[in-house]
Every structure is written in structure tokens, then in C-alpha cells.
Amino acid sequence: MKGKDKLLIFSIAMLVILILNTIFKFFNFYTYPLFLFVAFISLRFLVGWEKDNFRYKKDSIMIILIYGIFYTLIIYIIGFFLGFLKNSYNLSFISIVKNIIPTILTIIFAELIRYQLVKKGRRYKLILVLTVFLMTFIDLALVIRTFDFGVGTDIVKFILVYLCTSVSKNIFLTYLTDKVGYKSSIVYRLLFEIPIYLLPITPDLGIYMDTIFKIVLPIVLTFTIYKLFQNKNLENNIDTPRKKIIKRTSLVVFALLMLTIVGLTCGWFKYYTMVIGSPSMTPIINKGDIAVTEKLNKEEISKLEIGEILVFNYRDKIVMHRIIEIDRSNNKIVFYTKGDFNEAADGYPIEVDDVIGTTKFRIKFLGYPTVWLNETIEKTKK
Amino acid sequence: MEKNRNMWLAIIMIGLVAIVGTSVAFATLSTQLNITGTGEVNPANWSIKFQNLSSPTIVGGATVVTAPTLSDTTVGTFHVKLTAPGDSVTYTFDVTNNGDLDAEIGTFTKAAIPTCTGTGTSATADEALVCNNLVYTLTYTTGGTAVGVGDTLTHGQTKNLTLKIEYPSTVASLPTDVVTISNLAITIVYIQR
Numbered sequence: 235m236k237g238k239d240k241l242l243i244f245s246i247a248m249l250v251i252l253i254l255n256t257i258f259k260f261f262n263f264y265t266y267p268l269f270l271f272v273a274f275i276s277l278r279f280l281v282g283w284e285k286d287n288f289r290y291k292k293d294s295i296m297i298i299l300i301y302g303i304f305y306t307l308i309i310y311i312i313g314f315f316l317g318f319l320k321n322s323y324n325l326s327f328i329s330i331v332k333n334i335i336p337t338i339l340t341i342i343f344a345e346l347i348r349y350q351l352v353k354k355g356r357r358y359k360l361i362l363v364l365t366v367f368l369m370t371f372i373d374l375a376l377v378i379r380t381f382d383f384g385v386g387t388d389i390v391k392f393i394l395v396y397l398c399t400s401v402s403k404n405i406f407l408t409y410l411t412d413k414v415g416y417k418s419s420i421v422y423r424l425l426f427e428i429p430i431y432l433l434p435i436t437p438d439l440g441i442y443m444d445t446i447f448k449i450v451l452p453i454v455l456t457f458t459i460y461k462l463f464q465n466k467n468l469e470n471n472i473d474t475p476r477k478k479i480i481k482r483t484s485l486v487v488f489a490l491l492m493l494t495i496v497g498l499t500c501g502w503f504k505y506y507t508m509v510i511g512s513p514s515m516t517p518i519i520n521k522g523d524i525a526v527t528e529k530l531n532k533e534e535i536s537k538l539e540i541g542e543i544l545v546f547n548y549r550d551k552i553v554m555h556r557i558i559e560i561d562r563s564n565n566k567i568v569f570y571t572k573g574d575f576n577e578a579a580d581g582y583p584i585e586v587d588d589v590i591g592t593t594k595f596r597i598k599f600l601g602y603p604t605v606w607l608n609e610t611i612e613k614t615k616k
Numbered sequence: 617m618e619k620n621r622n623m624w625l626a627i628i629m630i631g632l633v634a635i636v637g638t639s640v641a642f643a644t645l646s647t648q649l650n651i652t653g654t655g656e657v658n659p660a661n662w663s664i665k666f667q668n669l670s671s672p673t674i675v676g677g678a679t680v681v682t683a684p685t686l687s688d689t690t691v692g693t694f695h696v697k698l699t700a701p702g703d704s705v706t707y708t709f710d711v712t713n714n715g716d717l718d719a720e721i722g723t724f725t726k727a728a729i730p731t732c733t734g735t736g737t738s739a740t741a742d743e744a745l746v747c748n749n750l751v752y753t754l755t756y757t758t759g760g761t762a763v764g765v766g767d768t769l770t771h772g773q774t775k776n777l778t779l780k781i782e783y784p785s786t787v788a789s790l791p792t793d794v795v796t797i798s799n800l801a802i803t804i805v806y807i808q809r
Contacts, residue, residue, distance in 0.1 A: 262661075262716045263660060263661035263715075263716035263717070264716065266660075296625070316652075317651065317652035318651050318652065319651070319652060319653050319654055319655030319656070320651055320653070320654050320655060321654070321655050322654045322655060322657050322662065322722075322805075322806070322807045322808060323657070323662075323717075323807070323808045324807065324808040324809065329808060333661070333717075333808075336661075337658075376659075376660035376661070377659045377660050379714075380659045380663035380714050380715070381659075387687070388688075396659070430655075430656065430657075430658060435651065435655070436655045436656060438652045438653065438655075444656065549682065549695075550685075
């Protein structure tokens with residue numbers, strides 16, 4: 235049997251076992267490393283083992299360490315402004331050992347499996363793609379079982395928060411393993427997956443920004459490793475100066491556009507975007523529009539006037555209606571609002587603590603995909 | 617190549633010094649750090665969810681104005697109206713540990729007495745009457761003991777909780793006007809046991 239066929243059979247067998255695991259839950263956090271060890275030994279028996287004799291291992295490990303250190307520094311400085319989250323894991327010595335050892339073993343055996351698949355299958359694109367797919371599944375095998383895929387919110391959360399980040403990570407790690415072997419991949423995973431069990435506090439970036447960082451960081455590292463190898467092969471560096479300028483300008487414009495979108499969506503800054511899910515402010519702001527909201531402090535809220543469009547919290551929802559009355563008696567400010575398209579006023583008072591800000595302008599139609607996704611999820615809720 | 621490696625080594629050292637320095641600064645300011653909640657967990661080994669919210673059990677003339685919604689980690693805002701002594705609304709729901717690690721309640725936050733805001737000329741008296749008598753409890757359905765810090769939830773275990781709001785029948789009188797009750801939020805934070 236050819237090597238390629240052996241790798242295919244192994245990959246398919248692994249996928250079948252992991253799919254069955256989502257239904258029958260064979261493995262848990264403690265037995266999963268044992269399964270991966272058996273899989274690694276089986277693969278070694280099938281295709282043999284080649285020593286890791288790649289060049290530039292030290293360079294890539296250094297790059298990963300640098301990115302890891304500065305990434306940690308940046309997010310902890312951000313945490314100083316946004317706040318921190320207390321660790322839910324027990325930080326006693328015994329609990330740390332119980333949490334870390336299965337994680338380390340899982341990482342080591344998974345990366346050794348990846349190394350063998352990449353090393354033996356690097357001539358075949360199908361094997362490399364299948365490796366990314368398989369390693370993502372290995373990554374998420376224990377995560378999948380905690381989600382209820384009959385509920386829309388679980389599906390969306392799984393895809394965005396776990397699947398996308400895992401795919402990004404595994405594309406990077408497969409590329410890295412192909413270039414420099416398994417040691418760098420192990421270092422990367424230890425650096426980013428162990429601290430959750432060790433650190434007493436972590437920055438409260440919010441689910442959106444945390445996911446963005448976890449998707450973008452592997453992409454940036456992939457690009458850095460690619461440039462590392464491009465620079466080593468100078469004869470491949472054949473761009474003309476004009477082409478270089480176009481490439482760099484395009485990259486800068488693209489990066490600025492992405493930063494603007496992420497900056498407006500994350501809600502960290504003074505202005506942020508909201509998708510309009512109801513027609514209550516038609517025709518000024520329609521369902522499916524994106525409204526750009528300015529966050530206000532208490533002093534700015536006190537200067538609001540009748541006619542401005544207020545954004546506020548009401549019963550776990552964010553509402554955007556026009557101010558029709560302001561009561562400034564008893565040293566307290568209370569707003570009363572009404573949707574432009576509604577016949578009656580809202581009928582409840584809004585206090586300063588519930589106010590988020592005001593709407594500045596809208597962008598038409600861009601919010602429709604989000605409205606559609608939200609309505610689809612609502613239909614699946616129990 | 618050697619020059620590049622030395623440069624990277626220097627960058628790593630600078631980064632490590634920056635982290636140590638920042639850590640020292642954080643330690644100095646530790647009492648001022650803003651802790652906003654509990655952190656990200658690995659769903660491969662940790663999964664605690666609220667599930668199976670029941671329909672309300674209504675006693676007397678109580679009505680549900682806004683029913684609660686249930687997500688994995690939150691029982692959403694709900695509104696009930698109690699109009700006479702003996703009125704009550706009761707919900708039950710499950711808390712399930714689907715992960716591989718045993719858990720216990722690390723933080724349990726519930727106001728001992730909620731906040732009552734009266735209206736009309738007897739507002740103060742109404743507030744005291746309602747807030748001193750209102751019963752708002754979260755207990756385990758089996759046994760009836762109150763939920764509290766240190767309660768365990770081992771891996772694979774499910775416990776059913778009862779949330780009850782009642783204006784007891786033993787209270788002789790009603791407020792003269794509408795009293796709005798707030799500060800009823802309950803927060804349960806599970807940590808690894």
C-alpha cells in the first residue's frame with residue numbers, strides 16, 4: 235500500500251472515531267491523551283518515523299516567543315482599562331497538575347500526529363488539507379460534546395468562537411510544521427493553551443475581541459514565518475519597486491479598513507455600531523440598517539435634548555427611540571421616549587444609569603445579514 | 617543569521633522585562649484592579665449550564681408580566697405582579713455540569729433585602745411593608761435547602777433549583793399604592809472544586 239493511501243486511511247479512521255465520540259462520548263479530558271498516544275503509535279507503525287532535522291527551528295521558536303510575549307503584554311495592558319476576569323480553575327498545586335498534565339500530553343501527541351502527517355504527506359495537497367481538517371477536529375473533539383446543535387445560539391457560538399479560531403490556528407500550525415517541524419508548534423500551543431490553568435486573572439476583552447485576536451494572531455504569524463522563508467530565499471524576492479509599493483499600500487489600506495470595522499464593532503471606543511432589528515424608528519432608521527452610536531458619560535447625558543435619538547438598556551435589550559420628554563425634577567433626570575413609527579409612547583421612564591448614548595447616523599442595509607441570523611436563531615430557541 | 621538571532625534574543629529579553637515590570641505595577645495596584653467577572657474556561661473540560669426552565673406555578677392572583685428567558689448561564693429579567701397576600705410565582709430549572717471537572721459555587725450574590733420604591737403619599741410605609749415581607753428564594757428542589765457558596769456540583773451531576781417570589785399569606789395588609797421591587801438579581805459563579 236502506498237504511503238499516501240496509508241495516511242488517507244489513518245485520517246479517515248480518526249475522523250470516524252472522533253465523530254462517533256461526539257455521539258457516544260468515549261473520551262473525556264483525562265482519557266483523550268491516551269487515545270491520541272495510541273493514534274500516534276499506530277501512525278508511526280503505519281508510516282514510520284523521520285527525525286526532525288529542519289533548519290530555522292530556533293528562529294521560528296524565537297518569533298513565536300516574541301509574539302507570545304508581546305501579545306500577552308498588550309492584552310494585559312488592555313485589561314487595565316477594561317477590567318479582568320477571575321480564573322474559574324482551582325489554583326491549588328494538585329488542581330494545576332490535574333489540569334495541566336492532560337493538556338500538555340494532548341498537545342504533544344496531537345502535534346506529533348500532525349508532524350507525521352505533514353512530513354509523510356507533504357507532496358500531496360489533499361493530505362495537507364485533510365491534516366488541517368483532522369487536526370481541527372482533534373482540537374474540538376471534546377468541545378463539540380458540550381454544545382446543543384439544536385439551538386441556534388449554540389451553533390453560532392461554536393462556529394464563530396471555536397471553529398473559526400481552531401481553523402486559523404491549525405492552518406498556521408500545519409504550515410509551521412511543514413516548514414520547521416513539530417517543536418515550534420508544541421511551543422506555540424504550550425504558550426497559548428497552558429496559561430488559562432495558571433494565571434489568577436485574565437483580561438476581559440469580551441467574546442468578540444477575544445475571538446478576533448485568536449483568529450488574527452495565527453494569520454499574522456503565518457505571514458511572518460512565510461516572510462522568514464522568503465527572505466532566506468532571496469532569489470524569490472523578485473518584486474519591482476512599483477509592485478512593492480502597490481502591495482504595501484494595499485496591505486495598509488486593508489489593515490486600516492479591518493481595524494475600523496473591528497474598532498466600531500467591539501464597543502471599546504466612543505463610537506460603535508449597532509444593527510437595527512425592529513422597524514420602530516422607520517423611516518429615519520430602518521430595520522437592517524447599521525446605526526453608529528456615540529457613548530455618553532453622565533455629564534453629556536444631562537445635556538441631551540428632546541428630539542435626540544436615545545440608545546438605552548431596557549429589560550435586557552438595547553432600545554433606540556426618540557426622546558419626547560425629559561423630567562429634571564427632584565435632582566434626577568428621567569427620559570421618556572417613543573419610536574417614530576410607533577403610535578404610542580413607550581410608557582416607561584428611562585433613568586441615566588440605563589442610558590448608553592445617542593445615535594449619530596445610519597448606514598443603510600448593511601445589517602441585514604445580522605438581522606437574518608438573529609431571526610433564524612430566535613426560531614430555534616426553546 | 618547569528619546577528620538576527622541576537623536581535624531576536626534581545627527583543628525577547630526586552631519583552632520579558634516589560635512583562636515583569638508590568639506585573640510588579642499590577643501587583644502594586646492589585647487592590648485597584650477592576651475584576652469584572654470570571655474568566656474564559658476550556659469547554660473541553662468545563663461546561664456548566666442552566667437548562668429546562670419550567671412553566672410558572674402561580675398561586676392566587678399573581679400574574680407573569682414578562683416571562684424569563686433561559687440561556688446557558690443566565691435566567692433573564694422577568695416581571696411578575698403580586699396583588700394579595702398568598703400570591704406567589706415559582707419557576708424551576710436545572711443546573712447541569714457536563715464537563716469533566718467537579719465544581720462548587722465560588723460566589724453567590726443575592727441581596728438580603730431587595731429595593732422597594734413606593735408611589736403616592738404612603739410610599740415609605742408601603743416600601744417597608746413590601747420589602748420586609750416579600751419572600752424571594754432560590755433553593756434546591758430536593759431538600760429545600762438554600763443555594764449558597766461551597767455547594768458542589770460534581771461532573772455529570774444535575775441539580776434542580778426552585779426560584780420563588782411570594783407575598784406571604786401571613787401578611788395582614790397590602791400597600792396602599794403600587795410598589796416596584798428591584799435589586800433582585802442573583803449571581804451564581806461556579807469554580808473548580
